[in-house]
Amino acid sequence: MTDTATRSRPLSPHLQVYRWPITMVMSIAHRITGAALYFGTLLLVFLLLSAAAGEGSYYKASVLFGSVPGQIVLFGYTFALLHHMLGGIRHFIWDTGRGMEPGTREALAWANLAGSVVLTIIIWAVALAFR
Amino acid sequence: MTTTTSMRTPFARVRGLGSAKSGTSHFWHQRLTGLANIGLAIGLIVIVLTLIGKPYAEAITFISRPLVSLTLLAGVISATIHMRIGMQVIIEDYVHGELLKVLAILANTFFAFAVAISAVYAILKFGIARLLT
Numbered sequence: 001m002t003d004t005a006t007r008s009r010p011l012s013p014h015l016q017v018y019r020w021p022i023t024m025v026m027s028i029a030h031r032i033t034g035a036a037l038y039f040g041t042l043l044l045v046f047l048l049l050s051a052a053a054g055e056g057s058y059y060k061a062s063v064l065f066g067s068v069p070g071q072i073v074l075f076g077y078t079f080a081l082l083h084h085m086l087g088g089i090r091h092f093i094w095d096t097g098r099g100m101e102p103g104t105r106e107a108l109a110w111a112n113l114a115g116s117v118v119l120t121i122i123i124w125a126v127a128l129a130f131r
Numbered sequence: 132m133t134t135t136t137s138m139r140t141p142f143a144r145v146r147g148l149g150s151a152k153s154g155t156s157h158f159w160h161q162r163l164t165g166l167a168n169i170g171l172a173i174g175l176i177v178i179v180l181t182l183i184g185k186p187y188a189e190a191i192t193f194i195s196r197p198l199v200s201l202t203l204l205a206g207v208i209s210a211t212i213h214m215r216i217g218m219q220v221i222i223e224d225y226v227h228g229e230l231l232k233v234l235a236i237l238a239n240t241f242f243a244f245a246v247a248i249s250a251v252y253a254i255l256k257f258g259i260a261r262l263l264t
Contacts, residue, residue: 031221034214034217034218034221035218035221037214038214038217038218041210041211041214041246041250042246044175044207044250045246045249045250045253048203048249048250048253048254049249049252049253051187051190051191051194051253051257052252052253052256052257055187058187058190059187078176081172081176085168085169085172088165088168088169089169091165092162092165092166095162123176123180126180127180127183130180130183130184131183131184
């Protein structure tokens with residue numbers, strides 16, 4: 001009995017075995033970015049409430065968002081927003097029945113990733129130019 | 132007791148409504164708010180970029196401008212509806228205990244509502260403060 005349990009036998013392949021298809025990675029990323037944006041709304045509420053509370057708290061919030069950890073969080077938030085947005089556009093394309101063919105769906109998934117990276121960099125280039 | 136007479140068959144009346152009695156409304160609202168969020172999120176990015184480096188008085192004057200306030204208000208309402216539906220899907224996928232699931236869905240609604248009214252309160256306060264000065 002114990003012998004059969006310890007002997008290595010072939011198992012059916014699962015997540016840790018096969019190479020992740022890009023479509024699966026982007027699907028998971030869509031959900032993770034969505035959840036991140038969900039809690040990220042607290043950042044927007046914090047900024048708005050600080051501004052509404054008066055000059056002192058607005059200044060404190062600006063310092064916090066301007067700090068290195070603050071900027072990293074905001075950079076991540078920007079990427080999550082754009083990735084989720086492009087992922088949503090991909091969903092709209094699928095809703096019309098298009099974009100699910102082999103080849104096309106992989107291209108759309110890569111476009112989702114590349115587009116969100118490029119747009120995030122462009123927006124941050126503009127943001128840093130404004131400082 | 133009132134009974135409504137209908138020429139429609141029982142099947143036709145329930146078709147598409149499913150066990151939750153609301154049918155595809157979540158699916159549809161997720162698309163509707165998702166579409167609105169594209170424009171409103173771009174608006175939010177432009178607003179935040181404009182606010183960078185502005186002193187307090189200028190920032191408040193900018194936020195309280197009608198178009199900016201309305202973009203923020205619409206964005207907050209659309210985004211909180213969208214994120215509430217999205218998080219409910221995640222909860223329903225991963226939380227299997229019935230009580231825990233119901234509590235999580237309730238907490239989700241309260242969270243989305245709290246985010247919405249806090250943001251709306253702040254945005255309206257800018258507008259009112261501007262009227263008084």
